Amino acid sequence: MSYRVVEVVIDAPGLFLDKRFDYVLPPALASSVRPGMRVVVPFRSAWKAGVVWRVRSEPEVSSRIRTVASVVDREPVLTEEQLRLAEWLCERYAATLPEALSAILPGAFRVTGRLQLRAASGVDVPDDVLASSTWRLVAREKPDDHAVAKLGAAAKAQIEAWVELGYLERVLHVSEQVQARLQSFLAATKAPDELLRAAAEREARAPRQAALLRQLALTGELAWERKAYHRTTVQPLVAAGLVSVEERPISRYAWPDRDVRPAPELTVHQARAMARLTQLIQAPGLRMAVVHGVTGSGKTEVYMRTIADVIGQGRQAVLLVPEIALTPQMVGRFHSRFGDRIAVLHSALSQGERRDEWARILRGEASIVIGARSAVFAPVRDLGLIIVDEEHEPSYKQEDAPHYDAREVAIRRAEAAAAAVVFGSATPSLWAIRQVEDGCATLVSLPQRANGRPLPRVEIVDMREELRIGNKSLFSERLQQELEATVRSGLQAILFLNRRGYASSTLCRACGDGVQCPHCDIHLTVHRADTGMRLVCHYCGYEQSYSDCCPACGERALRAFGIGTEQIEAAIAALWPDFRVLRMDVDTTRKKGALQRMVADFEAGRADVLIGTQMIAKGLDFPRVRLVGVVAADTMLTLPDYRAHERTFQLLTQVAGRAGRAETDGVTLIQTYRPEHFAIQAAAAHDFAAFYREERSQREFFTYPPFCELAVFLASHPDERVARGAAMRFERELRRSGAIVHMTILPASPSGIRRIDNLYRYQVVLKYGRWQDVGHDVIQSYRLVKERMNRLGGSCRLDVNAQRIG
Numbered sequence: 001m002s003y004r005v006v007e008v009v010i011d012a013p014g015l016f017l018d019k020r021f022d023y024v025l026p027p028a029l030a031s032s033v034r035p036g037m038r039v040v041v042p043f044r045s046a047w048k049a050g051v052v053w054r055v056r057s058e059p060e061v062s063s064r065i066r067t068v069a070s071v072v073d074r075e076p077v078l079t080e081e082q083l084r085l086a087e088w089l090c091e092r093y094a095a096t097l098p099e100a101l102s103a104i105l106p107g108a109f110r111v112t113g114r115l116q117l118r119a120a121s122g123v124d125v126p127d128d129v130l131a132s133s134t135w136r137l138v139a140r141e142k143p144d145d146h147a148v149a150k151l152g153a154a155a156k157a158q159i160e161a162w163v164e165l166g167y168l169e170r171v172l173h174v175s176e177q178v179q180a181r182l183q184s185f186l187a188a189t190k191a192p193d194e195l196l197r198a199a200a201e202r203e204a205r206a207p208r209q210a211a212l213l214r215q216l217a218l219t220g221e222l223a224w225e226r227k228a229y230h231r232t233t234v235q236p237l238v239a240a241g242l243v244s245v246e247e248r249p250i251s252r253y254a255w256p257d258r259d260v261r262p263a264p265e266l267t268v269h270q271a272r273a274m275a276r277l278t279q280l281i282q283a284p285g286l287r288m289a290v291v292h293g294v295t296g297s298g299k300t301e302v303y304m305r306t307i308a309d310v311i312g313q314g315r316q317a318v319l320l321v322p323e324i325a326l327t328p329q330m331v332g333r334f335h336s337r338f339g340d341r342i343a344v345l346h347s348a349l350s351q352g353e354r355r356d357e358w359a360r361i362l363r364g365e366a367s368i369v370i371g372a373r374s375a376v377f378a379p380v381r382d383l384g385l386i387i388v389d390e391e392h393e394p395s396y397k398q399e400d401a402p403h404y405d406a407r408e409v410a411i412r413r414a415e416a417a418a419a420a421v422v423f424g425s426a427t428p429s430l431w432a433i434r435q436v437e438d439g440c441a442t443l444v445s446l447p448q449r450a451n452g453r454p455l456p457r458v459e460i461v462d463m464r465e466e467l468r469i470g471n472k473s474l475f476s477e478r479l480q481q482e483l484e485a486t487v488r489s490g491l492q493a494i495l496f497l498n499r500r501g502y503a504s505s506t507l508c509r510a511c512g513d514g515v516q517c518p519h520c521d522i523h524l525t526v527h528r529a530d531t532g533m534r535l536v537c538h539y540c541g542y543e544q545s546y547s548d549c550c551p552a553c554g555e556r557a558l559r560a561f562g563i564g565t566e567q568i569e570a571a572i573a574a575l576w577p578d579f580r581v582l583r584m585d586v587d588t589t590r591k592k593g594a595l596q597r598m599v600a601d602f603e604a605g606r607a608d609v610l611i612g613t614q615m616i617a618k619g620l621d622f623p624r625v626r627l628v629g630v631v632a633a634d635t636m637l638t639l640p641d642y643r644a645h646e647r648t649f650q651l652l653t654q655v656a657g658r659a660g661r662a663e664t665d666g667v668t669l670i671q672t673y674r675p676e677h678f679a680i681q682a683a684a685a686h687d688f689a690a691f692y693r694e695e696r697s698q699r700e701f702f703t704y705p706p707f708c709e710l711a712v713f714l715a716s717h718p719d720e721r722v723a724r725g726a727a728m729r730f731e732r733e734l735r736r737s738g739a740i741v742h743m744t745i746l747p748a749s750p751s752g753i754r755r756i757d758n759l760y761r762y763q764v765v766l767k768y769g770r771w772q773d774v775g776h777d778v779i780q781s782y783r784l785v786k787e788r789m790n791r792l793g794g795s796c797r798l799d800v801n802a803q804r805i806g
């Protein structure tokens, strides 16, 4: 006799359990368990959920091996390919297997196992046991070991004694975060003409049965909710062998209204792009393309047709878009073109909706997946194409572990499936253009807007001049004129500023100090609330009220500095009280659905001016916007980030691209104190090539990505010495390792913000050519330091292929 042994990845990312644990399957389950199924197993002194990684046969097992307690699934919830992908996430991003799996599988699939106490079955339990106050106390809520733990010593002993005696028993209770939603279906089991004959027979004596049969003769099946008639209507038909009843999983996701627009005739450039992409899709192996299409060039239409090609070949397609671009309008457009073959995955869905959509993809019911970053993990089985729209967006890189880059995951999956990958943007990242230069990707260009309109005219407004003429307001005279003219003519304006709040900091005019967060090394931001001005920490959430009295010197000389979106809102209300204004930033879009509502309101013309942060620069298509005003372009240029110029150019180009898209010509005004800066100049001239040339040479000269890769190690701990010590240890370990010849180490130093929420943060930045050359040693050093740090109550993270430092 042989044993079936499963290797299980325990669902406990926090514990840094990278190992897989062996369990033996009870004989009854031995043949039905496959990799990718969820199980519950005894682990240490508790019950843990996990995913079966591998199943193997063993002639002998150790007497210490424990037994799988429960198998949750009948079919795997993860495909073989996804398990391989998890393995790759570990190698590429220094993740642990539990972290990798939790990134791939939606949280709705999380399972918990709990021991419940109950009266033993098949035993005569004395009445006074169940009537006792002790048992009633335990049974009041969930009768489990947590409830027992809260009892006094005597009561605890009493419970254990009853368990000993066999009156009470412990059973494992397994529950899923969200369960599949099932729906009953009636299905015809006979041909339509036979159903119609049977209906005619029943017409007189059983009219409801007859009606049902006639309906089924037409449709073959129908969803069945009306339980009330079940016994008199459905059961006789089942008994007669005419109808069967099935329970099937369905999706809770409700489609937004369809947006029925006929597919437009392609422009010359779109047609040319299509031809290139069609070629690409038909070629064998991994293929990549970068679609560089100016704002409004109609990339979406090209994507739709490329997707249609791929599903026409019987394969599947995944389209990634930034979270915010996944508006109901956009989903509605795809839905009206492709119908129910679409599945949607993004964070605005409820847990249940996400679970159901995932399951539909797994069952092969959907052939097109549209979603945000994590949809790159969708369980499609025959992947033909992945499109990453707005490829330049930083949100494709996950900030938490595993720190994956969805663009790289896309390439990885496409490689495994011999599929095509398309990266689209009006402002391709340096990374994407580098792929083209290296010959890995084909460049496809859409140089003109699809509707034949020109790109908006962009003017740079020198704010130093405004100061000179005595204009101290947030708006230059030009911007005031254009704003006034735009709104008065019934058109819309967007005002962009990449900073939320009222003011970014405070400064005392007497002593030069400002107000810091007591828990973080950062200035507090000024916010306007109903109760007056407040000072808020954007990093830990600390808040206090604002007064102009300086906490350092006591003078009433504290002033707010650095404008934020709330200040723009206030300035407009003061200048033009009748303008209808929407403000879109993190603060106004926290509530579920708020963002979608705002986009819909603005699109429907229920506001004249939209004020927003970078959120508004992501692929939104508002036909009535004439004016875009960038209130302060400099805020982005001065960020301590090697990509500050790139982000500035991208945001300016993208936000300018919201103007003049359909019903009107567009104007964009960029207010700045640095009008000569190349990123601003290039954005104003719509000159991607000029920007790219300059930025590329700077990156190459200083050796920054894409001319190297960065990894950032970060240690944090309440005690500064421990945080610094961990970073220094990591650095030393690496300097001793073989990998040192392949990389440059920037020495351990405080991170950009030295302390957040009372945790000190120290970092080590690594620069290297290829992760393959250094990854092994880096991961080893990282584990060593991290394990020690976990014991000391701190934490470590390693961001491989980091997009930001500090």
Ligand SMILES: Nc1ncnc2c1ncn2[C@@H]1O[C@H](COP(=O)(O)OP(=O)(O)OP(=O)(O)O)[C@@H](O)[C@H]1O
Pocket: 264, 265, 266, 267, 270, 293, 294, 295, 296, 297, 298, 299, 300, 301, 425, 426, 450, 451, 618, 619, 620, 621, 657
């Ligand atoms: N062939 C066409 N003829 C006319 N209009 C078109 C055509 N193709 C697309 N459009 C329209 O052009 C507008 C812009 O298209 P789309 O939103 O796809 O642009 P985009 O390239 O994604 O731009 P951005 O990068 O700014 O998001 C849309 O309103 C779309 O309906």
Ligand SMILES: [Zn+2]
Pocket: 508, 509, 510, 511, 512, 513, 550, 551, 552, 553, 554, 555, 557
């Ligand atoms: Zn002061």
Ligand SMILES: [Zn+2]
Pocket: 517, 518, 519, 520, 537, 538, 539, 540, 541, 542, 757
């Ligand atoms: Zn803080």
